[in-house]
Amino acid sequence: MGLESDLFCSNLVRRFGNHLAVDHVSVDIPAGTFFSILGPSGCGKTTLLRLLAGFDRPDSGDIHIRGERMNRVPPNRRPVNMVFQHLALFPTMTVGENIGYGLKRQKVPAAQRRRRIAQVLEQVGLPGLEQRNPQQLSGGQRQRVALARCLVLKPTLLLLDEPLGALDLKLREQMKVELKHLQKAFGTTFVYITHDQSEAMMMSDRVAVMRNGRFDQVAPPEELYREPATPFVAGFVGDNNRISGDLVAIRDGLADIRRPDGSTVQGRVAGELELGQPVSLFVRPEALVLTGEALQTGFSGAQARVKTTLFDGANSRVEADSLGETIYARLPQDGSAPRMHEDGPIRLAWDPQLARVFAAEEG
Numbered sequence: 001m002g003l004e005s006d007l008f009c010s011n012l013v014r015r016f017g018n019h020l021a022v023d024h025v026s027v028d029i030p031a032g033t034f035f036s037i038l039g040p041s042g043c044g045k046t047t048l049l050r051l052l053a054g055f056d057r058p059d060s061g062d063i064h065i066r067g068e069r070m071n072r073v074p075p076n077r078r079p080v081n082m083v084f085q086h087l088a089l090f091p092t093m094t095v096g097e098n099i100g101y102g103l104k105r106q107k108v109p110a111a112q113r114r115r116r117i118a119q120v121l122e123q124v125g126l127p128g129l130e131q132r133n134p135q136q137l138s139g140g141q142r143q144r145v146a147l148a149r150c151l152v153l154k155p156t157l158l159l160l161d162e163p164l165g166a167l168d169l170k171l172r173e174q175m176k177v178e179l180k181h182l183q184k185a186f187g188t189t190f191v192y193i194t195h196d197q198s199e200a201m202m203m204s205d206r207v208a209v210m211r212n213g214r215f216d217q218v219a220p221p222e223e224l225y226r227e228p229a230t231p232f233v234a235g236f237v238g239d240n241n242r243i244s245g246d247l248v249a250i251r252d253g254l255a256d257i258r259r260p261d262g263s264t265v266q267g268r269v270a271g272e273l274e275l276g277q278p279v280s281l282f283v284r285p286e287a288l289v290l291t292g293e294a295l296q297t298g299f300s301g302a303q304a305r306v307k308t309t310l311f312d313g314a315n316s317r318v319e320a321d322s323l324g325e326t327i328y329a330r331l332p333q334d335g336s337a338p339r340m341h342e343d344g345p346i347r348l349a350w351d352p353q354l355a356r357v358f359a360a361e362e363g
């Protein structure tokens with residue numbers, strides 16, 4: 001356990017019948033971290049969060065919060081608060097009463113309550129709104145009141161269960177940035193669960209990618225993006241293309257892969273590989289260069305057919321087909337892309353150092 005550890009879990013297990021919903025999860029989260037748990041539906045995120053909050057008990061393993069073992073501590077005695085997707089502000093109470101509710105239960109005197117409510121409203125950018133009703137606020141403002149209601153209690157950990165899930169797209173984009181700023185301003189450790197990789201990547205200091213009850217990788221967002229530890233992480237975090245084939249050679253850390261038509265492509269070896277085995281090469285859309293014909297020295301390339309172009313300003317892409325595999329490439333808007341028409345041939349090239357090769361997985 002690190003000295004400044006706010007949350008330390010070792011070998012946490014939660015079973016439902018034969019199913020391991022949380023499968024030997026260990027993690028050490030330093031104080032002040034924005035930590036996200038990212039994974040597809042059903043991977044065990046909510047189950048894990050409920051163990052941390054104390055709503056549920058692990059079958060084995062330990063939970064320590066700031067050095068204290070929590071396994072037998074009931075939820076209301078843990079230094080933890082939780083924000084849910086459906087905010088559940090009390091509709092008949094004012095904003096001030098909503099925020100003061102927990103303080104009142106802790107028997108904080110009225111004058112001190114008023115001061116702390118005013119202070120936290122100021123901190124979340126809603127000064128002076130104590131007397132409003134929650135119905136008189138916008139969705140984003142209600143979200144900030146819900147956060148203020150937790151943060152005013154100064155928890156060691158704030159657990160957030162997909163809190164942006166119910167908001168419309170534009171507000172969600174805005175709240176991502178706000179949440180990140182608020183977390184830094186308060187310095188509270190956030191444990192945030194989501195299935196939305198862009199939320200996790202944009203806000204977090206560290207992200208755990210969860211699958212089937214386990215953490216595949218725990219790393220800062222950039223590292224997940226650049227050095228995925230598993231093919232699942234490579235496919236789940238950020239847009240990625242997958243090209244399949246058999247491994248025919250490894251030289252200087254680069255793998256040669258033979259595709260079904262006999263052509264070969266190259267990428268950097270990213271896992272344990274054996275010659276002859278089926279492998280997947282992952283290469284990101286922005287690493288692909290569209291070329292007319294000649295390849296740059298040292299580049300790898302694949303022949304493809306244009307399916308369609310998808311214009312979206314700076315994020316414009318071309319969708320292509322290469323031996324039945326769909327590949328997306330960034331489409332530069334500076335006039336450097338070759339002319340292309342639907343069903344026309346195109347050559348996709350990349351620096352093999354930017355591609356990652358893993359043993360093929362099912363699915």
Ligand SMILES: Nc1ncnc2c1ncn2[C@@H]1O[C@H](COP(=O)(O)OP(=O)(O)OP(=O)(O)O)[C@@H](O)[C@H]1O
Pocket residue numbers: 016019021039040041042043044045046047048195
């Ligand atoms: N009380 C329970 N009894 C039996 N099985 C459960 C129970 N709670 C969860 N599960 C199972 O455990 C697995 C993990 O569920 P969990 O709700 O933690 O996933 P999740 O990652 O939060 O998914 P989502 O993003 O859809 O909320 C699922 O297969 C789920 O069906």
